[in-house]
Amino acid sequence: MNPLAPRRERLRAATIAEIKQAARDQAATGGVGAISLRGVAKAMGMAPSALYRYFDSHDVLVTELCADAFASLADALEAAYVVERDIDHARRWLSLARAYRRWAHEHETEYILLFGPRSTLDLDDKSGRCGAEMRRAVGVLFQCMITEIAAGVIDPSHLDAGLKPELRERLAAWGVEEGAPISSAALAGCLIVWTQLHGFLSLELFGHLPPILGDVSDLYDQQMLDVIVRIGYREPIDLAAVTAPGPDPVTVATGSGV
Known part of the structure; x- marks a missing residue:
């Protein structure tokens, strides 16, 4: 991520990276079938509905x-x-x-x-x-x-x-x-x-x-x-x-x- 990018863009990119890592952690422990938006949201302390601002599904x-x-x-x-x-x-x-x-x-x-x-x-x-x-x-x-x-x-x-x-x-x-x-x-x-x-x-x-x-x-x-x-x-x-x-x-x- 460009360090000169607007702060909002940097925060969004960081959140997307964190979401992806949480999903990878789910896959590592429970297999691909264990990946769930609800589980990712819980791991990140977010409401499940908030994830839809980053991923449609x-x-x-x-x-x-x-x-x-x-x-x-x-x-x-x-x-x-x-x-x-x-x-x-x-x-x-x-x-x-x-x-x-x-x-x-x-x-x-x-x-x-x-x-x-x-x-x-x-x-x-x-x-x-x-x-x-x-x-x-x-x-x-x-x-x-x-x-x-x-x-x-x-x-x-x-x-x-x-x-x-x-x-x-x-x-x-x-x-x-x-x-x-x-x-x-x-x-x-x-x-x-x-x-x-x-x-x-x-x-x-x-x-x-x-x-x-x-x-x-x-x-x-x-x-x-x-x-x-x-x-x-x-x-x-x-x-x-x-x-x-x-x-x-x-x-x-x-x-x-x-």
Whole structure:
């Protein structure tokens, strides 16, 4: 918030931030279904009716929380992608995938808010902030793949044979709609990568992986590299070199840390 903004605007912005935090606290302790305007008002010592001066409804509040969460995720992914732009694709992709997983673990409440079973987001509303931030976050993942496909580092053409004509047409239409003029096979490859990443994280964060596996960081790394090979990554992957520890891309990008 601009410190030079009128006092009334600053107070309103501060109140909105406090309302959002109270709602996040509810979600953290009781799940997404626990978010209620009445509960938020009680936590803040306000009358429930007073909240309607800031949010028109419960759904509007939840949608704003989701928009904030997608924006946070997009920021983390963009930071990782910029830092790792000039290295080989396998390492750049793994850095991006690790940034996604790190964000999910550090923002578990927000991840569940976005991708949990109670989510009712309307992400088809292209005029809404929530859908825009979601596309920004996913767009970083897709851009990472599309850049390498365009450079010939990834060749997903073999995927085309497995696409039914109807699916091929829908993928092509989706690409035009999103301004991604690439082949249906390339879009299918991007989707395979995205769903592999998201599926693994959802199983992990929702507690559906076998507990005996313990820390699944290495398994995650392996699957993130396996999936780019599946869609046509053409260079040999030195697993030890690619997965070797390096500087935290978000820390490097933001200048934070010790």
